Amino acid sequence: MATIYVDGKTYEVNHVNNLLHECLQKGIDIPYFCWHPAMGSVGSCRQCAVKQYKDENDATGQIVMSCMVPATDGTKISVDDPEAAAFRKSVIEWLMTNHPHDCPICDEGGECHLQDMTVMTGHAYRRFRFKKKTYINQYLGPLINHEMNRCIQCYRCVRFYKDYAHGDDFDVFGAHNHVYFGRHEDGVLQNEFSGNLVEVCPTGVFTDKTLKQHYTRKWDMTTAPSICTHCGVGCNTIGAERYGGVRRILNRYNGQVNGYFLCDRGRYGYDYVNSAHRIRTPMRRKSNGELGTASKDDVIGNLKNILARKKKVIGIGSPRASVESNFALKKFVGADKYYTGLSDTASKLVEQVIGILKNGPVRSPSLKDIRESDAVFILGEDVTNTAPMMALALRQSVRQAPLKLVDMVKIPRWHEYAVQDVIQQRKGPFFIAGVAGTKLDDIATRTYYAEPDDIARLGYAVAHLLDNNAPAVKKLDEEIRQLAEEIAQALSKAERPLIVSGISLGSEVIIHAAANVAASLSKEQKRTNISYIVPEANTMGVGLLGGGSVGDAIRSAREKKADTVIIFENDLYRRANKESVDTFLKQFENVIVIDYLKNNTTEKATVVLPAGTFGETGGTFVNYEGRAQRYFQVYYQKDELKESWRWLREATMAAGHNDFKEWDNLDAVVGAVNREAAALRNINVAAPTSRFSISGMKMSRSSARYSGRTAIRAHENVHEQKPPDDPDAPFTFTMEGFSGLKPPALNNLFWAPRWNSVQSLTRFQEEIGGPLRGGDPGVRLIEPPGNISFSFFTDIPAAFEKRDDEFYTVPVYHIFGSDELSIQASWIQELTAKPYILLNRRDAETKKLNAGDEPDVQLSGVTLKLPVKISDAIPQGVAGMPVGIPGMDNVLLPGWVKI
Amino acid sequence: MISILKSLWYVFLHMFRKRVTVQYPEEKNYLPPRWRGRIVLTRDPDGEERCVACYLCAVACPVDCIALDAAEADDGRRYPDFFRINFSRCIYCGYCEEACPTYAIQLIPDFEMAEYDRQNMVYEKEHLLINGEGKYHGYNFYKYAGLEIKGKAKGEGIDEEKPIDPKSLMP
């Protein structure tokens, strides 16, 4: 700690930080542009100038950049000094000489850091009489809009894109006052985190192109804290609505999880909420066999008759439905008749993963822990495509080992360019064992491409080298043994080693091997972490709840003699092969599906009820880490889009069952989960209850400046209606209510007086770049018990032997496309990969195939024509095929294919 | 006591003064051009909509009676997809006009908007948009803005230089 003096006042600050950081921390407004808490200081914008004095006798002082001065003990500065203030004002004035007259049509307007800083410094009148510089804009893809005229040359974009996210197709060009930020030519930005440019850019050079299609200002959006639904990482987001549709997703800072950034799938995947394929009314199969719209009373009346005979009902939940909905279904049909809705492999593997995390000696890390890891070993996961934000966190981990060098030469870590000068090209140990090349290969120390069993063998070998008690691998190639040794050495030297694996390859042995490596490392009293990637927002949640897989449901349906199946928010055709699902669904008299998007399963339903997405309903998801996080309904809608559990409650109450009578709001359901599901205990801690209030007020969803409330619905009826109440959340649907500093789980708007942009975040953090005020939200449900003896897995597979006529085909994941929901957005479709089959160059040569040829591909009875893609980074005898994307329906991998 | 009688007398004398009442429907009052009455949306000198859907009028409105939704035309111009003013709520304060950066929204000297049905007080864009420039002539926002639209490339606006060439090292 250190004591500094700012304008005669004394502050206790942390000496490891710079003055700007600490002043903002203490609530002192200093304008700045180039500094960013996640990216350090470079001192390029000259905006955070303050006056520093040598001692009490120094009356003259000197102007310094506060972001470049450490907050050492006894520092004496003045922010209000007229000379410093004039300096800051003149900096803005110069920046504004070329800034266009665009604010009314600029999407940044109203949440623009440049606007805020201009007002803060007091620059109000343009004295510069000469012409403005102009630039030609670039096409940067369907997600980002480029308007180069507005640039103020703060360099934040390149620093994020190149230095933080390691993108290589974006840079600064030109010289002197002609610098240009963009790509070398027009084209789609290739980095998966390019959307963050929108939040990183202090003005409107990079704006959200999808928001532009239905543009709304920050103050006009109704917002609620939400959780990203597009992968298992569980990034915190803010859903924003206007006129009945979700208009954009903003990052919601959570120090433990996503921090300052989001991936493009999470930021831009929201459009399924507004999709034309949404189910908005109840539907029933009519006597002519067609599924047609029906009134709610009609459908409930129908369900009443069906559900009155409760014994013959089975239920299939879903990893994209909330914990509450799955729990309700399980409670209604009974544990033996409830299925999680995971595929056979996923179900088995998730069970393994939970077992390892619960009993094993090693902990699952948050993204923050991952960012701080100093040695990484990835087994079988293409992290960039299966858990994008974890990939961004992993990219930061390679800096951890070289940072020790920085500390050694006593350079503060926030001094970014100095730090880069010390680090040079050094990277921490980072090993990838995967089936095909991944986007993280550029930071890897070594990569190893192999068939899943071989990957597992490498893992077992590493574990054995680290701990002799771990089983040894027989018949190991010398080359692989050397690699294993290198990995083992690097891991054992590290202080915070991290093992990353996951269920995406469908391989149990990889999961076991990863567990062995982690367990063998933990013997050495390190902070070892193991992270298993799961694919969907609530895969962990349904895993913890427990139940059979979709395959189990199919196999046991006949013997259970059920005549009714209730399916929650799940497309079974993505979980098992077409024929078996077809026959499965046919044997039921009633197929009741509650979902929000039309899909193959809803086509087969006899009754369809409209569920709500994250926009219309609330609930809890559990992420890969075992962290339960609550998402809140964003906006009110007149269609009856309800939580699945609420539909179930309504139907069962009509049928005369009183199981759910008490469940009149979400709190009651969460309470029941907390009491009755042992694995999910403490889930209620994730967020305050709906009765939470401050000064007798619920929290407001809209900003205090929300406009148009007496005109929005005036065309329907000029007489204004009472705003609806929300029984489930401590939020109102209007601007009425508490709008100050909310509890961290309820932050829905980052705004502070004088800080209209997301830079106002500093006011919401306990410590800048650290936890939010009141602690980062979410509650970890899985915590390993201390000192448990881990018995090593011993199921070491034999080495892979390739076949002549067949290829072992593994799934290849794509950030854009493999996810069921985000693909509904037209802009994501634009970026989605087309179907293909990935082959090793030698294999292609032996098969006499060139890139682009379209051979017949046979896979478990299905024949597809797929163009060939050739790669060196895939082992021989192994092929890769994209999953989840359109045109690849009903492809269940891994498996052997014939070409 | 005397003062009371005096005031009675003076008030009584008002009987013989001239009436100040204007007999409204027959006689009309003079309304100055800047009188704040009915709200209109105007067009720029080229006949295009001036409104760029920036939402500033809506946010300035103290009774929140303006609602609009932005859309973008193929030529790059932004415009309101719908623009609704609920005149049954409007207090004619003129803040919207003050906030408007493009002179699009203007208050004009017309107050005769009484309706038998309150629903008719809700004006949509087709009721608001006029075929003229209103009170402020000659201003065309896009000529000053840096944004590129069809018919005005980068550098062709007022007070704009030709676009820079990032590949050149010349000053």
Added chain:
Amino acid sequence: MSETLQHIVIVFGILFGLLTLAAGLIWIERRLLALWQNRYGPNRVGPFGIFIVLADMIKIFFKEDWIPPFADKKVFVIAPTIIMLTVLLSWAIVPVAPGVVVLDLHIGILFFLAISSIGIYSTVLAGWASNNKYSLLGGMRMSAQMFSYEVFMGLSLMGVVIMAGSFNLSDIVNAQENMWFVLPQFLGFVIFFIAGLAESHRLPFDMPEAESELIAGFHSEYSGMKFGMFFVGEYVGVTLISAMIVTLFFGGWHGPVLPPFVWFFLKMMFFICLFILLRAALPRPRYDQLLSYGWKILLPLALLNILVTGAIVLAIE
């Protein structure tokens, strides 16, 4: 038989004329107020806007007659009827022309004083029944105001009674055949005028209503016809006080050329207009000023008036 018929004609003639006059006063008052404020007043409906009265009546008849759920319902309903009843009853003893009087009581003045005092109950009960603090305050003010001004209202009339030697109003009118009592009893007239103003709680003495402080005071909660009854009660009260002034001080129906009824009507209208002029010209005094003015100035003056009148009458006799 014909005498009974005559009586019935008089009773209903006065009642009907009175109610018409009260209704017409709505229009007269608004036109006159406008006249004194350089305006026109209601001039759109019918000739000179006279049919505004009809429009107002139609409106008040068809307005929702709402009783607040928190009110004391029975009392709430009874209150407005009391004021109507008392002012109309008081009118019974006023001689409009020779022989044209509903009830030629020889204790006429006492009857007038007694019945008009009962009118307090109307406002006090209305204020109480409304169950709302402003209404209650209005009611309380009314009772205090009426009690105080009742006292010297009665005393101010004693001079007239002494001079006429009778409580009968017809006798009093006849006693003024040669000289209106306003000349010998000028002080009495002034005191009675002021007290009458307070009695009918007209501006400037409308403390019980006091829109600016008590938001209409005792009748805040009243609407529709019940409010209408208060309204009519007030206007009939104004005509009553004017009629009493004319009868007691200005020779009643006496006057040259024109028939007695017309004289009475003209004189009464003059005072009604004076009431309206007062409303147009004078501000409302503070409540405590009103009471101290009554007790400290008007009461001693009224007593002095009786003393002097009595002494002079005794001396002459």
